[in-house]
Amino acid sequence: MPMPRRARVCPPAGVAATGSAREGGSNRLSPRGPGRGGGWGTCTVDLPLAMVYFDHAATTPLRPAVLDVLTEEFGRLGNASSLHGAGRGARRVVEEAREAIAESLGCTPNEVVFTSGGTEADNLAVKGLYWARSAADPARRRILVGAAEHHAVLDPARWLADHQGAVYEELPVDPSGQVRPETLRAAIERDPADVALVSVQWANNEVGTVQPIAELAAIAGDHGIPFHTDAVQAVGAEPVDFAGAGVAALTLTGHKVGGPVGAGALLLARGVDPVPVLHGGGQEREVRSGTLTTPLLRGFATAVRSAVGERVDHAARLRALRADLVDAVSAAVPDVVVNGHPDQRLPGIANLTFPGCEGDALLMLLDARGIECSTGSACSAGVSQASHVLLAMGCPPEAARGSLRFSLGHGSTHADIAELADAIGPAVQRARAALDHRR
Amino acid sequence: MSGGVDSAVAAARAAEAGHDVTGVHLALSKNPQSYRTGARGCCTVEDSRDARRAADVIGIPFYVWDMAEEFDREVVQDFVAEYAAGRTPNPCLRCNEKIKFAAVLDRAIALGFDAVATGHHVRMLDGRLRRSVDLAKDQSYVLAVLTSEQLAHSLFPLGDCTKDEVRAEADRRGLAVAAKPDSHDICFIADGDTAGFLNGRLGSEEGPIVDTDGAVVGTHSGAHAYTVGQRKGLNLGGAVDRRYVLSIEPVNNTVTVGPRDALEVDEIIGERPVWNGRAPSSVPFEATVQLRAHGEVHACRARERDGALVIELDAPATGVAAGQAAVLYDDDIVLASATIAATSRRAATAV
Numbered sequence: 001m002p003m004p005r006r007a008r009v010c011p012p013a014g015v016a017a018t019g020s021a022r023e024g025g026s027n028r029l030s031p032r033g034p035g036r037g038g039g040w041g042t043c044t045v046d047l048p049l050a051m052v053y054f055d056h057a058a059t060t061p062l063r064p065a066v067l068d069v070l071t072e073e074f075g076r077l078g079n080a081s082s083l084h085g086a087g088r089g090a091r092r093v094v095e096e097a098r099e100a101i102a103e104s105l106g107c108t109p110n111e112v113v114f115t116s117g118g119t120e121a122d123n124l125a126v127k128g129l130y131w132a133r134s135a136a137d138p139a140r141r142r143i144l145v146g147a148a149e150h151h152a153v154l155d156p157a158r159w160l161a162d163h164q165g166a167v168y169e170e171l172p173v174d175p176s177g178q179v180r181p182e183t184l185r186a187a188i189e190r191d192p193a194d195v196a197l198v199s200v201q202w203a204n205n206e207v208g209t210v211q212p213i214a215e216l217a218a219i220a221g222d223h224g225i226p227f228h229t230d231a232v233q234a235v236g237a238e239p240v241d242f243a244g245a246g247v248a249a250l251t252l253t254g255h256k257v258g259g260p261v262g263a264g265a266l267l268l269a270r271g272v273d274p275v276p277v278l279h280g281g282g283q284e285r286e287v288r289s290g291t292l293t294t295p296l297l298r299g300f301a302t303a304v305r306s307a308v309g310e311r312v313d314h315a316a317r318l319r320a321l322r323a324d325l326v327d328a329v330s331a332a333v334p335d336v337v338v339n340g341h342p343d344q345r346l347p348g349i350a351n352l353t354f355p356g357c358e359g360d361a362l363l364m365l366l367d368a369r370g371i372e373c374s375t376g377s378a379c380s381a382g383v384s385q386a387s388h389v390l391l392a393m394g395c396p397p398e399a400a401r402g403s404l405r406f407s408l409g410h411g412s413t414h415a416d417i418a419e420l421a422d423a424i425g426p427a428v429q430r431a432r433a434a435l436d437h438r439r
Numbered sequence: 440m441s442g443g444v445d446s447a448v449a450a451a452r453a454a455e456a457g458h459d460v461t462g463v464h465l466a467l468s469k470n471p472q473s474y475r476t477g478a479r480g481c482c483t484v485e486d487s488r489d490a491r492r493a494a495d496v497i498g499i500p501f502y503v504w505d506m507a508e509e510f511d512r513e514v515v516q517d518f519v520a521e522y523a524a525g526r527t528p529n530p531c532l533r534c535n536e537k538i539k540f541a542a543v544l545d546r547a548i549a550l551g552f553d554a555v556a557t558g559h560h561v562r563m564l565d566g567r568l569r570r571s572v573d574l575a576k577d578q579s580y581v582l583a584v585l586t587s588e589q590l591a592h593s594l595f596p597l598g599d600c601t602k603d604e605v606r607a608e609a610d611r612r613g614l615a616v617a618a619k620p621d622s623h624d625i626c627f628i629a630d631g632d633t634a635g636f637l638n639g640r641l642g643s644e645e646g647p648i649v650d651t652d653g654a655v656v657g658t659h660s661g662a663h664a665y666t667v668g669q670r671k672g673l674n675l676g677g678a679v680d681r682r683y684v685l686s687i688e689p690v691n692n693t694v695t696v697g698p699r700d701a702l703e704v705d706e707i708i709g710e711r712p713v714w715n716g717r718a719p720s721s722v723p724f725e726a727t728v729q730l731r732a733h734g735e736v737h738a739c740r741a742r743e744r745d746g747a748l749v750i751e752l753d754a755p756a757t758g759v760a761a762g763q764a765a766v767l768y769d770d771d772i773v774l775a776s777a778t779i780a781a782t783s784r785r786a787a788t789a790v
Contacts, residue, residue, distance in 0.1 A: 361550055364461070364502050434549035438509070438542070 052416040054373040056256075056409025057205055057233060057349055063258035063306060063410075066299045070260060073295035080292040081283055090294045097301035101265060104308040105252070106241035113266045113284045114297055118232040118253035120277070121266035122152035124288060125228040125249045126199055128274020130160050133196040133226065135275070140196040142167045144187055146179045146211070147392035153199050153230055154388075171200065175394050176341035177209030185219050192223040200227070202234035202250075206389040206405055207340035208349030210238060217246040226272055232256055232264075236307030237315055237346050248272045252304070254296070258410065259303030263296035318348035318408050321417065325350050325406060328421035333428050339390060339403065348408035353395070357402040357431035365427040371420055374405045440464050440493060440501070442486030444609045444616045445558025445597060447493035451612055452596035453556045454499055461552070462494035462501035465543065467510040468627065493614050504546070506538055513537035515627055519640045522663040525687040526762025529732060530625055532581040535559075540589040554592045558605075562598030566590060567716050570771040573601035580732050583766040583776035587715045634664040646692030648673065651685070651701060659694050662687050668702055668758025683757075703755035706785050709748035709765045709777025716767075716774035719743045726767045726774055728752070730759050741767055741775075748777040751785070 062070075078090030095109070102109040115121040126143070133140045143157045147170040160166035171179045171187055179200050188195055198220045203210045213229055220227035226248035234240050236257040242250055249272060253264035266288075268274070273287065280289030307314075329352060330336050337353040354362060359375040366373060375387070390400035406420070440446040440462045454460040464487050487503055494501035514533045521528035544555045559578045560571035568590060571577040585593065597605055602621075609617035624631045643661030650656050657675045659665065664672075669684040673696060682696035707730070712719070721743050727736040728750055738753040750765055759782050767774040 360502065360504075361546075364500075365550060367500060368461075430550050434546045437545040437549050 052371040052419050053411070054371065054406040054408065054416070054420070056412070057405065057407035058374055059255045059261065060258055060409040061411060062260065062299075063303055065306065066259055066303050069302050070295050070299040073298050076294075078294065080294055081281060090292070093294050093298050094292050097297040100301040100305045104304050105235070105250075105267065106243045107267050108270075110285075111242065111267050111269060113268050113288050114292060114300075115264045115266055115284075115288060116262055116290070116293075117255070117264035118150075118230065118251050119152040120288075121251040121253070121264050122150070122199075122228075122230055123156045124266050124274055124277050125251060126153055126156040126197070127160060127277055128287070129197040129226050129228065129249065129272070130157075130164070130166055131275035132273060134166075137193075139194050141165060142169055142191070142195045144169050144171055144184070144195060144198045146171050146173060146200040148173045148177055148204050148206075148209070148389040149199065149201055150205055150230055150232070153201070153228075157199070166196065167194070170392075171198075173209075173392050176344075177204055177207050177339075177389065177393050178211055178341060178344070179216060181212060181215045181219060184216050188219065188223055188225065192225070195220075195223070195225045198225055198227045200229060202229045202231035202240065203238060203346050204340070204389060205233045206349075206387055207351040207393070208233070208346035209341040210234070210344045210346065212344075213247065214245050217248075221246055233346060233349075235304065236311055237318075237348065239311070240308075242267050242269075249274075254300035254303055257303045257307035259300040260296045263293060263300035265300075314410075315347040318412070321408050321412055321414065322348060322350050324414060325408070325417045325420065326352070328417050329424050332421055332425040337399070339393065339395065348412075350406045350408075351390075351403060352406065353390075353399045353403045354428050354431070355399065355402060356435060357428055358435050359402055359404050361431040361434050362402075362404055362427055365430055366420075366423060369419075369423045369427075371423055374407070375403070440490035441558070441622075442489035442493075442616065442619075443558065443622060444606055444614070444619055445560070445602075446490070447497070447558070447614045447616050448605050448609050448612070449556055449558035449594075449596045450494065450499060451497045451608075451614070453594060454497055456596070458556075458594075460497075460499045460556070462490065462497070462499050463543070463547075464490040464501070464503045465510075465538070466503050466505045467507055467538075489616050489619065493616055496613055496615075504543065506542055509542045510534070510538055510627075513542070518625075518627075519637065521762050522637050523641055523689055524762075525662070525689045527666045527760035528762045529581060529764060530627070531732075532584055532764055535582055536584045540585050540593060544589065544592055548592065554594050556594035556596060558597055559595050560597055560602070561595050563590065563593070563595055568773040569598070570768070570773075571598045576602045579768075579771075579773050580729055580734075580764065580766050583715070583773045584713050584764065585715070586713055590715060634661070637661070637663045644692055646694070648675065648694045648696055650682070651695065651697045656682070656696065662689055662692050662694050665694050667760040699757065702757040704757075704759050704782035704784055705752040705755045706783045707748075707750040707752070707759060707765055707779055708781040709750065710780040712743060712746075712748040712775050712777035714775045716769065716772050719775075723751075726769055729766045729768065730756060730779070731763050736768065739767075747780070748775060755784070 073093065078086035080087060080090040080094045098109045098112045101112050115124065130143060143160060143166050145153055145157050157168050161168035169187065171183055173179055200211055200216050202213050217227040228249040229247050230251045231240050232251055232253050233256060235252045248269045250267040255261040276287050278289045282289050283292055326338055333354060335355050339351040339353060363373060363375055386397045386400040387403060390403055391397065440450055450460055450462055491501050514530050514537065517533055518528050518530045539557060540555060547555055559582055560573055560576040561579045561582050562569040562571060568579055568582060570579045606617050625633065628636045638661055641663055646659055646662055647655045648657035648659050657673060665684045665687050667684055667686065670681065673682060675682055683699055683702050684694060685697045685701055686695045723740040723742040726739055726741050728739045729736050737756050739750050741748060741750045759779060761779050763779050764776050765779050766776045
């Protein structure tokens with residue numbers, strides 16, 4: 001289903017608008033056009049500014065059909081936990097959402113635990129499974145996590161090690177970003193009895209590398225160890241089948257597939273019962289508390305169903321666009337390095353290293369041209385870090401700092417790539433000059 | 440954009456003047472943050488958020504630039520080395536000289552910008568640096584070190600108004616930092632304990648406090664905790680008359696004290712002079728000189744000699760510390776700046 005491009009995207013005024021003024025270089029302080037400034041512009045459906053959005057892995061536009069159901073559902077009254085008619089109405093919506101997600105992802109409705117998003121689901125999996133497993137047998141202290149996991153997995157695991165007596169162990173990744181099955185097997189077999197859980201993402205959010213999840217999960221399963229996977233980036237891009245993969249727990253979130261921010265889920269196999277992170281009303285299987293966000297969950301399920309249904313065509317389209325993007329950038333910057341696995345990777349992510357550049361300088365220059373992409377993770381003060389993912393893959397720190405992620409999605413076009421192709425060469429030249437100054 | 444009111448209003452004014460403005464907050468700390476290997480310190484998280492919010496309100500793009508390595512090398516290490524050498528550095532001046540109008544400006548120019556605009560209270564007219572109209576907030580003393588090349592790429596939108604006016608304007612513009620308190624402390628010594636910071640970097644070793652005759656009159660707990668002209672904290676006991684720190688000699692870990700009149704100097708040698716308000720002159724000319732931040736001005740005659748600035752004060756001054764800047768003015772126009780290297784008392788001339 002094609003999405004109207006740039007619908008309801010609302011950048012700060014003055015970001016995208018200043019592109020042409022900055023192109024020339026010396027006219028950096030040139031007068032600005034009228035109507036800029038004044039804070040965030042009013043949101044319009046048809047944004048007049050030319051914006052090229054290559055950050056779909058951060059978040060992707062809301063699907064119009066999702067907006068419709070959100071609008072409808074936000075107008076309705078009812079707490080899904082209430083016993084009266086309004087409550088039953090809300091409950092019905094929630095359960096239909098649960099069934100839709102189950103059907104889309106190969107699990108039963110009972111295995112769907114709704115959360116506020118990916119971070120909460122990852123925390124519930126890592127902390128909750130650690131607490132449950134170590135309570136059942138105090139020898140189970142070791143947490144095995146992929147070295148390239150998202151911080152929503154790494155940080156809870158490290159927190160458990162710092163504060164709760166866990167033993168934190170990273171599973172190294174190979175230069176393509178994959179955890180090799182023999183790596184996991186060797187780590188477990190050092191002492192299978194002390195492993196509390198294993199967590200390896202389905203697909204990496206920065207470089208797009210897809211893991212051999214079924215194989216990894218089977219190794220953990222051979223030893224009766226619960227295996228969690230963060231599939232936030234995989235849903236809608238890869239064939240994600242919960243039962244088929246044999247995992248104990250799987251994280252997904254709505255806003256990466258055209259759903260609303262603020263709704264996600266942890267799929268939990270029967271018999272896998274983490275200790276709750278959020279205590280309260282016990283709304284979700286006594287594992288997660290908090291009033292169910294009926295409208296968001298309906299929007300979430302609508303998005304997941306659409307994304308999974310469109311997956312094959314969508315992925316094929318993104319693969320072609322990505323190839324185009326890599327070719328175009330390589331033509332402008334011949335020494336660019338493409339990171340990640342050559343073929344076992346998400347269709348829409350291109351992670352590129354620009355030797356001699358700082359990624360945040362490049363990002364700023366592209367942003368000034370209305371081209372939006374991403375460096376690795378940023379700390380809360382906004383400083384770009386060398387990506388721990390690239391470092392784990394053996395990338396030298398300087399190269400890691402010179403890397404950008406371009407992620408494609410609904411609305412991405414060949415025209416976007418043509419704009420990038422025009423802008424990237426001069427931007428790289430300037431970023432190189434800026435870095436030369438620092439040395 | 441530090442996250443304070445001055446840089447927020449400066450950015451707003453620059454944008455309103457028609458410039459294509461990008462907000463930049465400098466991350467200057469390397470404090471490790473848990474759970475993020477290599478993470479930069481977040482002593483600045485709140486300031487960074489304030490700055491980002493101000494940029495939002497003004498309607499300009501905003502980025503954080505990581506200058507922690509440069510800051511540590513050029514400012515923090517210099518600060519420690521200066522104290523280790525018995526001098527009293529001014530880290531804000533050094534930051535302007537080496538970071539804001541050097542590392543940041545160089546990077547900005549390379550990336551296609553034309554100038555750095557800051558919220559300093561100082562004016563620039565016809566390429567010459569002048570004091571702010573708000574003399575209490577004037578920062579020309581810590582900017583006088585900038586060369587004419589640096590000044591040519593600098594904008595100071597706030598010099599023609601008072602701090603109160605800046606705050607009122609911030610309020611009018613809806614900037615939440617309008618009432619944010621001024622920062623006073625050295626930014627990289629968060630708790631304000633400079634002596635403790637230096638002890639941590641340099642160690643502290645007890646040593647003698649001697650008078651001008653060399654007689655030991657007390658004991659100090661680390662020579663770098665003292666500054667020329669200091670009277671408090673010497674703990675010499677009641678038997679000794681009022682004594683002031685005259686000099687600090689790190690090599691033999693000795694602090695020399697003496698009476699107030701022994702502090703009086705009227706000749707100052709300044710190293711590495713930077714001239715921007717007038718041409719260097721080996722012929723003495725009349726000027727005024729400021730010898731520390733927010734210090735009073737002294738009438739003097741100055742000239743350049745063998746690449747150094749020689750300043751003869753009309754009347755003696757006290758509390759003149761090596762390492763501080765001597766900034767020459769003609770009324771409110773900055774003429775030159777140099778680092779105080781030596782001070783002396785001219786031979787008394789017959790009256």
